[in-house]
Amino acid sequence: MNAIAERFAEQGVGSIFLYTNEAHPGEHYPHHTSMAQKFRHAQALREVYNVTRPILVDALEGDCHIAYGSMPNMTWIFNQRGIPIYKSDWTDTYSVEQALRYFIEETPARRRAGARLAPFRVERLEYRQQDRAAFYRGLERNGPKAVKEFRAAMGE
Amino acid sequence: MSQITNYNYEAFTPENYLPLMRFDESPSIGVPAPDFPLWRMEDQSQTHLSEYWSQYRYLVVEFGSFT
Secondary structure (H helix, E strand, O other): OHHHHHHHHHHOEEEEEEEOOOOOOOOOOOOOOOHHHHHHHHHHHHHHHOOOOOEEEOOOOOHHHHHOOOOOEOEEEEEOOOOEEEEEOEOOHHHHHHHHHHHHHHHHHHHHOOOOOOOOOOOOOOOOOOOHHHHHHHHHHHOHHHHHHHHHHHOO | OOOOOOOOOOOOOHHHHHHHOOHHHOOOOOOOOOOOEEEEOOOOOEEEHHHHHOOOOEEEEEEEOOO
16 A cells, blocks of 8 residues: 555545554554554554555544444545545455546546546445465464454354 | 444454444445544644545545554
């Protein structure tokens, strides 16, 4: 996602990372009990994952996150008027890049070619690449409790 | 304020995380979305989501945490 942010920045695309709640609280990164702790976790996340985009922190009780569906790793794209034009319940860089190309390159090109376009909504199932090993490394980083609870929840 | 009382749950259990997974109830595509106060990580100053989307032609927002 950092690379996409850099690639599209010159075309008027802004990118932010919104830090939410710990989906898998563990000994090292437990559940949030204060904003001070939440800011510390966000700072640590920037260092661990090398997030180069601006990081914003949600309210302690997750008001924004909950209003937008509270999935652990969503991506939304808004236009300048605050209208969502893309939302996905999981982040997939291929999907996000395709969406940006559609809005920035393909749609303007169709208009330039004379097409008279009207908006409509579409839903479709997409497929993301899973990196199970990386996910487990993340759980281990949070602590053994996070690994144990995930395995128990998944019946592993 | 949110209606979810266990947002910052202590343990990843189905009874804790499943009530949070409400993407189907999230704002619709194509209509103005709700705005919320947010805080900049760098200096902990308050801002709003709208302050960011109004700056750009398009704004990509990734929600996330360590896992």
